[in-house]
Amino acid sequence: MAYTAGDTILDDEYNTFVNSSSDPYGYNHFAGPGSGVYGLNQSTISTVSAGGTIQASQWNTLFTSIDNIANHTNDTMTSRAAVSAGDAIAIKSAVAADLATLAASVAAGCPNATAISTAAAGASTNSGTWNSTSTIERSVTFADNATMRAFFNGGGYIRCVASTSGSVDGDKDTVFSQLGSAIGNLDIKAQSTTRSGSGETLTTNGLGNGFHDLGTGYTVLLKLTSDNGGYTSNTLEISAKLNAAVSSATVITIKSVASDPADDTTYTSPNTSGVPANPNEAPAMVLTLTEGYPNDSEGLAADIRASSNAEVSNSQS
Secondary structure, eight states: OOOOTTSOOOHHHHHHHHHOOSSSOOHHHHHSSOOTTOOOOOOOOOOOOTTOOOOHHHHHHHHHHHHHHHHHHTOOOOOOOOOOTTOOOOOHHHHHHHHHHHHHHHHTTOTTOOOEEEEEEEEEEOSSOBSSEEEEEEEEEOSSHHHHHHHHHTTOEEEEEEEEESOOOSHHHHHHHHHHHHHOOEEEOSSOEEEOOOOSEEEEEOTTOOGGGOOSSOEEEEEEEOOSTTOTTOEEEEEEEESSOTTTOOEEEEEEEEEOOOOOOOOOTTTTTTSOSSTTOBOEEEEEEEEEEEOSTTSOSSOOOOOEEEEEEEEEO
16 A cells, blocks of 8 residues: 555554665664664664554654754755644655655765864874974774764764974975975865865875775875975875774774985085074974864754874884
């Protein structure tokens, strides 16, 4: 029997709206703990027993929950007033279409969500200048996999900023400052990574990789080579990895590597006026992380945040 306004709803039809784990996806699959690209770690809705009667309160719970998620994703839903016992039911196509819209938004990482707040997620600085390579690794940890998945699926991101520390006293310092500025804000999102900066020579473009594309080995998200004459072998790259497969990961680790194979002329007395004291030393590098987390201002039950962050390694040679 076709599901039509005025007909009696069958329990299996309602349960599909609530709990289907295959296309068409039910509310619980994309809004509950979920799996893969689905899941916002919100409270799930109970299904009804075979042969059970669908209560008006159950419809209202489903409709309210749909609207709450839509408020966060900024999707337009079919207008529905609360129902009372004896009211005609809404047509299936509208409910199914709205659920499909929300499922697609969650799978894309809620790209239109605006209820996103930011908080510091740690920073590390080299202990001093260096001559060959600077490597900094920092991790961000979540309470469990469902929280980590919901963080990214809900529009959350980890922002990575590479910069220099201390005064700029020579061309080599300027080069690494320029490379960091050219990367800008590197935001790791659910399905991709975005870069706010521009310029320099793009050596490796891994921006098509997001959280769901990462594995347990490092993926280079972006590598830039200096276009400053005399330093065209100097590079800065940022990579990321997980501590397990996406389906069970709880930790994301970010690595910044700056490389300096170039040599500058070292001046000796009396030809030292106005030149760097150590022209072959590159400046101390800084890796700063920020979490952009889904907040509860537009429909989610609570903020979805990381639980901790830490420095993993910090070395220079």
